[in-house]
Amino acid sequence: MLFVDEIHRFNRAQQDSFLPYVEDGTVVLVGATTENPSFELNGALLSRSQVLVLKRLDDAALSTLITRAEALLGRPLPLTDEARQALIAMADGDGRYLLNMIEQVQALAAPVGPAVLAAAVQKRAPLYDKSQEGHYNPISALHKSMRGSDPDAALYWLARMLDGGEDPLFIARRITRFATEDIGMADPNAVQQALAAWDVYERLGSPEGELAIAQAVVYLATAPKSIGVYRGFNKARAAAKRTGSLMPPANILNAPTRLMKDLGYGDGYQYDPDTDTETGFSGANYFPDGMPRETFYEPTTGGYERAITARLRHWAQLRNGDSATPPPNPTHTDPSPNGPLT
Template sequence: MSQAPLAARMRPEKLEDYAGQGHLLAENKPLRRAITSGQIHSMIFWGPPGVGKTTLAQLIAHHCDAHFITVSAVLAGVKDIRAAVEQAQREKQYGRSTILFIDEVHRFNKAQQDAFLPFVEDGTLIFIGATTENPSFEINNALLSRAQVYQLRALDEAAILGILQRAVSAQGWSAQLEQLQQLALQADGDGRRALNILEIAMDMAEDNILTEACLSAALSDYCRRFDKGGDLFYDQISALHKAVRGSSPDAALYWLTRMLEAGCDPVYVARRLLRMASEDIGNADPRALRVCIDAWDVQERLGSPEGELALAQAACYLACAPKSNAVYTAYKAVKQDIASGGSHEVPIHLRNAPTRLMKEQGYGAEYRYAHDEPNGFAAGENYFPEALQNRKYYHPVDRGLEKKIAEKISHLDTLNAQSPIQRYPRK
């Protein structure tokens, strides 16, 4: 009996048996036409683990009768690339093309890429790369410009169910449809993982019959798909943030729990919730900031599971709170003015005067102490540099506490306009 893993034994040998990726391989799709016509070009397969990147590359080579060389970017060096080029040159002498498949191609450095790029350009090699990372950020432009990027998607449950049924039939095993459907659901879009879990379950089974106990044991250590630095990480953070911003506590809870259950650092989640409290809620409900800090404190003091529950409470609070990005927008506007407007001096009436010399030079001489003014407000005073007088950055929204803040600012603006004392007379 073969000692190769079930996932390796079940690799399809015909394009018709390949599961998923209909958006690329359906009839009349560009990639399908290229394969069937034998006009293969260099390409990069980008997608999550277990969706068939390596298998598709092998099927292309088989369909086109091309010599297939596979290299792992984790282990290979320039020497391995040169050896592959020499093989390709020998095959070319006999009129046969060569496909160089590089797994995890994003791990290649510039020197390794430079070693084979000229041979891609002159037709010695057809390059196919596989990566789980966004090529836009992880692969050099020189390589990107020479290859077409195809994005492979996570497999749906129907595709994974088909893979499992094919494996069960090929191995002579017995399994109930409901068991395979449960496994397809838990595989989380990863065909290889589904086969690995099935193999573990069947190793425990007697008489090649899958039981509920064997399946439960195989699934017990299962972990959801979550890469702590890649696209999936940032996609889920983005979804959490947008659910909070969109006032959907249920969706916010879903994405937060997905991340925590998959192993995301709870402290990172706490930091992001704190950011949401300022960016999307702000002064519409200043308590949101305190709720997030308290949740972070609970997480650090108590850990799991109390900490995660506190984070869930904070996420729900943020989603249900009134929303305002007025402070966030004002902050960005101020940064833009500072970046483009130069460094304006502090007006002399706002400067402190801790020494006699500074007092003699007039520092703070005309400053109006607000507590000594009617209603504690120095109407007509200006706290900007003269060149920026009367700037307005903060525009409170008509929601939550900011509705009251807006009324207060409007009242103060009226007092400023009516004051006979003006620091910088209006032009």
């Protein structure tokens, strides 16, 4: 049996050197790593391995470790019941760190409470790695908490990241992306809130500027959600790849020269804001000639998109020659995240 600790530190070529000996049974390879094997091990080696995930210890397991340590010491630890629970909490699921703390507290003279215990040992640093999986898991949890409209969980993961030493500007960038991807036109002010938090942090720095990021996180978590723009943009890009050689219709092309005018550029163009219709809508075609009209953006019925849905339906009726009652005309300035902007 060959045990390799921190096997992720071996480069790809070094990992490949294990393969022939693993395949012919010369060695039974046991590797330990604190990283995600999917990212750090060769696919060939990983496919020949069984992955066992060691999870953090729960309170019952940590309590068992304390009992075993006391048995080895031949006496109970000099801790009150409250201090004993505090010791388990300070270990934060790490058995090795718990045993290190036990070595420190076992020499105390008399049973002590949580306050004396905290002064006698150092609190375990939060588990956070800014370059590996420990970096991406919390930001994923923050993202999904906001997407799930849970401001409390979102604030928790934000605090975890900041306490772990994450760059607040990284968080600001991610929540700005969230505002455009997961909220979009359901609340057009969401991206402004994210950008404002980013700007405030750059002006104030830590810790004062972190509150602006927290405010933006709460705003985004409580805003109505929509991926209508995200889906629509992806559909439009796919259509653009299929029809990338088609020219725009001649009537919407600029004609800065006489030759272009003679070729029909701009001929018959209708300037929509100056049309006679009440809504300033001509119903002209803006897709390339030879390309049928497609619907890419499909708004939801939540938030500001409720009004957009009514407006698009009204324009579709006008485009088809049907009579229609003009929809309400809400503005984009209402900051309310919980309903249509009116």
